[in-house]
Amino acid sequence: MTTGKLIYVVEDEGDICTLVCGELERYGHHARAFRTGAQAMYALRQQLPDVCIIDLGLPDMDGLSLVRHLTEACETGVIILSGRNSATDKVLGLELGADDYVSKPFDPRELVARTNSFLRRRQKMSTLTTPVPAKCALFGDWSFDPATLTATHRSGTRETLSAAEAELLLGLLQSPRQILSREQLMNERLGSFDRCIDVRMSRIRKKLEQDPRNPQLIRTVYGAGYMLSAEVQWQSV
Secondary structure, three states: OOOOOEEEEEOOOHHHHHHHHHHHHHOOOEEEEEOOHHHHHHHHHHOOOOEEEEOOEOOOOEHHHHHHHHHHHOOOEEEEEEOOOOHHHHHHHHHOOOOEEEEOOOOHHHHHHHHHHHHHHHHHHHHOOOOOOOEEEEEOOEEEEOOOOEEEEOOOOEEEOOHHHHHHHHHHHOOOOOOEOHHHHOOOOOOOOOOHHHHHHHHHHHHHOOOOOOOOOEEEEOOOEEEEOOOEEEEEO
């Protein structure tokens, strides 16, 4: 179930706050509105929501700073809601770790649908079992535990993936040394434009590749998709 989740709406326009919160609550969620980044930061120290919907044009800070804080320090979903519609802003928001980007003007029902889509993906990852339950994947110099969304290097370094990043990585791990198209890797729409898969794959490479600009572990097969070049073994946790 995706209903009954706590969702923060960080938006300085009161009418939009009322509209979004009302639509979220109509679908069974618990919504709280904040008009400034400072108000949201204070609330985040008290209780973490399941998802934060963030406008980039906040009166007291750049919304991207709040997005960066959430993706680096908190385990919560982030959906950007913004009037900045350029591809550059969208790519930057996703590279900072946002799970989706919705442009204004927007349909509140679509925003709720995207919120629920993220919640379903995260729930799928939290309950996901590999072909044998309670296993982690060993590949190259890394191990990946789907239960915690954590990749551990043999040196001891750990990297935490977002739910969307983990879903992409798991797709590659389940089909090693096979070329997977973007369509095969995308079980649901992961974002609002075509480069979503590429942006998230770039984030995975920054975490796992020794040289993200010359990836050896996750290779791009131009015109076809992506391929995990390592063998994969599944080991009980």
